[in-house]
Amino acid sequence: MxxxxxxxxxxxxxxxxxxxxxxxxxxxxxxxxxxxxxxxxxxxxxxxxxxxxxxxxxxxxxxxxxxxxxxxxxxxxxxxxxxxxxxxxxxxxxxxxxxxxxxxxxxxxxxxxxxxxxxxxxxxxxxxxxxxDATIVYGINHRELSGEERILSTGSCTTNCVVPVLDVLRHHLDIEAGMLNTIHSAMNDQPVIDAYHHTDLRKTRSAIQSIIPVDTGLARGIGRFFPCLLGRLESTAIRVPTVNVSAVNLTLTVAQHTDAATVNALIEQAAVQAGAVLGITEEPLASCDFLRDPRSGIVDAGQTRVANGHLVKLLVWFDNEWAYSNRMLDVCEHIQTLDDDIARALVNN
Ligand SMILES: NC(=O)c1ccc[n+]([C@@H]2O[C@H](COP(=O)([O-])OP(=O)(O)OC[C@H]3O[C@@H](n4cnc5c(N)ncnc54)[C@H](O)[C@@H]3O)[C@@H](O)[C@H]2O)c1
Missing domain, CATH: 3.40.50.720 (NAD(P)-binding Rossmann-like Domain)
Incomplete structure (x- = not known):
């Protein structure tokens, strides 16, 4: 090879x-x-x-x-x-x-x-x-690649975190609508102290002093992925003064009647099959505990709530730097196997 x-x-x-x-x-x-x-x-x-x-x-x-x-x-x-x-x-x-x-x-x-x-x-x-030519969330649609694609995107770290979770819930509970709030660590597009750093006025403010709402295209990105959810999701994002590891607060209304234990069991079942892309933890952890966790998203089981049988809320952690980098490499490795198959087919013909 x-x-x-x-x-x-x-x-x-x-x-x-x-x-x-x-x-x-x-x-x-x-x-x-x-x-x-x-x-x-x-x-x-x-x-x-x-x-x-x-x-x-x-x-x-x-x-x-x-x-x-x-x-x-x-x-x-x-x-x-x-x-x-x-x-x-x-x-x-x-x-x-x-x-x-x-x-x-x-x-x-x-x-x-x-x-x-x-x-x-x-x-x-x-x-x-x-x-x-394709936007790939590894573990969800990478097998749809033919090997012919030349220009790709691996989406955002947040998309990689929530898409595997949404995939489980849309199959089993029938998502009607949802609000996604990303709680994201600070990034290089923010200054350490107030500065003329950006045209977005909130991104002129010190990253280490405030919780800062910023724009996000997450709902649109997920809509590209799951057209059945287009127009049914909205998203917001806030930056917080930590350097790495983020979380998404996912609030959904679902058609099927459910409870927190059922939601966690569905995620747990899917996580066993999903390998690197989805996890669940019952431990009472904080963001620093997910540093260097290679999984795209980890559901915090103790934070799952269901109100009135149809309003579901989940907290999903992710190491926005490490997990995403690992997924980019996973996509490359998959492309390598496709190239290898194409080369073998040419030799055999
Ligand atoms: N940081 C995260 O958590 C994260 C997660 C997923 C995706 N991303 C995305 O990855 C991209 C990079 O993010 P980052 O956090 O690594 O940013 P960063 O600012 O840390 O890194 C960008 C690097 O690119 C270099 N650069 C700028 N112009 C260049 C050019 N013309 N040619 C070559 N290099 C150039 C800069 O000097 C800098 O070192 C962004 O699009 C971001 O949205 C970031």
Missing amino acids: KPLRIAINGYGRIGRCLVRALFESGPRQLQLVAINEPAELKTIAHLTRYDSTFGRFSKPVDEVEDGLLIDGELVRVCGETNVSKLPWGELDIDVVLECSGTFSSRREAEQHLQAGAKRLIFSHPAESEDDV
Whole structure:
């Protein structure tokens, strides 16, 4: 099997988490070939070794002439902001993981393909459905990929958290309507203290001093996924002064009469089959306990409530950085098996 050759564009929180998840989570048929990040190599190496959220990287990281040596593997580092100059063709890149957050249209993604990459995956929802060949939530629709798709998105971390839960509830309880409130850790689009940081006035406010409501397209993103829920969901989001791990408060009205024990049992049953994407815990935990949890969403069983048999409320935890990075790698690994099948079919014909 030929490993999938990966490049990371934008080496921030998600970019660096991808590297840790790749090197620390056991063998995968994926090879990190290049990183493109406008920061200095010295700083890139430093932030690879040390991380305020995840601690020291367990693998050795050395600076070499044009890149990093991570656990003995050479990773080319470029600092190119002109996409057409990126060496994706020369490096035979199979997939660019677009984690800069600065690109989200098909036109921009195609520039990476013109630079020689075979595919691109956005680490966030694309501008519109037309901007991608597929939006994938691993564990829910990754098997629908044919291998021919060139521009993909792995949705948002929040979509990955709630879609597996909604999938269970829509099958068993028949969702009529719902409100989703994301309680999200602070992110790099907020300043540490008040600053002219953003056109969104709330994002000019200090991330460490306040609970800050922000815009979210979560309900729209889920509607793209489950057209049967289009127009039935609404979403809000607040940022809170923690650095990682978030939660979604899911409030739904359902057609079937139910109770909290039944809802938890349905999730538990589904979690057994879902593997990495869905979990449930009965322990009385706090957000820090989910740090480095690779599951996309973990239902807090003790917080499930049902009012009047039809109004259901769940709290679902997720490590917004670690779980999402692991899902991006899962999608890459799936693409690698599709490429392998296509290559084998060509040889056999
Ligand atoms: N942080 C999360 O929890 C999370 C979870 C899921 C998805 N995402 C998405 O992933 C993307 C990145 O988020 P993040 O939190 O890692 O942001 P970040 O700000 O930590 O990282 C972005 C990096 O991209 C670099 N960059 C900027 N312009 C660039 C360019 N033209 N070419 C190459 N690199 C460039 C920046 O220097 C920075 O290091 C966003 O779209 C975000 O919505 C973030």
